[in-house]
Amino acid sequence: MFLANHVSWADIYALNSILPLQFIAKSDINHWPILGYLVRKSGTIFINRSNRKDTSRIVETTTERLIAGGNVGFFPEGTTTDGTSLAHFKSSLVQAAINANAQLRPVAISYPLANGGINTEMAYAGETTLGESMMHVLKQKQPMVELHFLTPIDAQSANRQTLTDLAYKGIASALKL
Numbered sequence: 001m002f003l004a005n006h007v008s009w010a011d012i013y014a015l016n017s018i019l020p021l022q023f024i025a026k027s028d029i030n031h032w033p034i035l036g037y038l039v040r041k042s043g044t045i046f047i048n049r050s051n052r053k054d055t056s057r058i059v060e061t062t063t064e065r066l067i068a069g070g071n072v073g074f075f076p077e078g079t080t081t082d083g084t085s086l087a088h089f090k091s092s093l094v095q096a097a098i099n100a101n102a103q104l105r106p107v108a109i110s111y112p113l114a115n116g117g118i119n120t121e122m123a124y125a126g127e128t129t130l131g132e133s134m135m136h137v138l139k140q141k142q143p144m145v146e147l148h149f150l151t152p153i154d155a156q157s158a159n160r161q162t163l164t165d166l167a168y169k170g171i172a173s174a175l176k177l
Contacts, residue, residue: 001066001097001155004107005171006075007083008124009035010137011109014145016042021073022065024058024093032130045072059096066100073107076164082123083111086172091164097155098163104155106167108148108174119143148174 002021004011015021022043030036030046045061048054062072076089097104111122122143124133137143150170153163 001062001094001100001102002071002073002105002107003076003089003094003167004073004109005086005175006077006080007109007111008080008122008137009130009133010122010124010145011075012039012073014109014147015073015107018147019071021071024062024072024074035130049078055092059093059099062093062096063099066096066102072096076167080123080125082120082125083118084120084177086168086175086177089164089168091160094155094160094164094167098160100155102155103152104163104167105152106150106170108146108150108171110146110148110175112144112146114144150174 002015004015012023022045023039024045024047025039027046027048029039029044045058045065047058065072074093076091076093077087078090079087081087094104096102111119113119121136121140122145124130128136153166155163157163158166
């Protein structure tokens with residue numbers, strides 16, 4: 001089970017360029033033009049965030065996919081940031097890794113500038129619309145992404161909150177936040 005900080009819609013494509021992942025995503029994305037179609041075709045597991053009971057269904061589905069040998073990814077922040085900070089990580093979906101006896105594999109995602117700064121133009125955060133974000137990304141000449149695959153965490157070593165905290169600390173350290 002891969003978990004990463006979340007900056008942009010481009011995060012999914014960056015991660016999938018390295019390894020095939022089925023993502024857990026909010027159900028709203030299912031209805032987005034073009035991107036919705038693409039994420040449906042990749043086997044995305046959609047969660048209805050307005051229904052708290054849906055979490056147990058997602059944990060069960062994710063557990064099954066992990067036991068079957070699938071790679072599942074999610075963004076425990078539950079939202080995006082501009083890349084200069086991390087939001088609180090939610091722990092409930094980490095239960096699937098515990099149930100499946102799978103490793104947690106934290107990934108730190110950053111969009112650096114050539115001068116060493118953070119490329120906040122890659123972010124899909126705040127009041128930015130999807131269309132605006134896409135235009136910001138497409139206008140860039142050579143945007144860069146860095147994916148830092150961190151040391152795996154044994155899901156049997158602690159409870160889900162502790163595991164989530166370990167992943168958060170690792171990602172924060174890798175991003176120097």
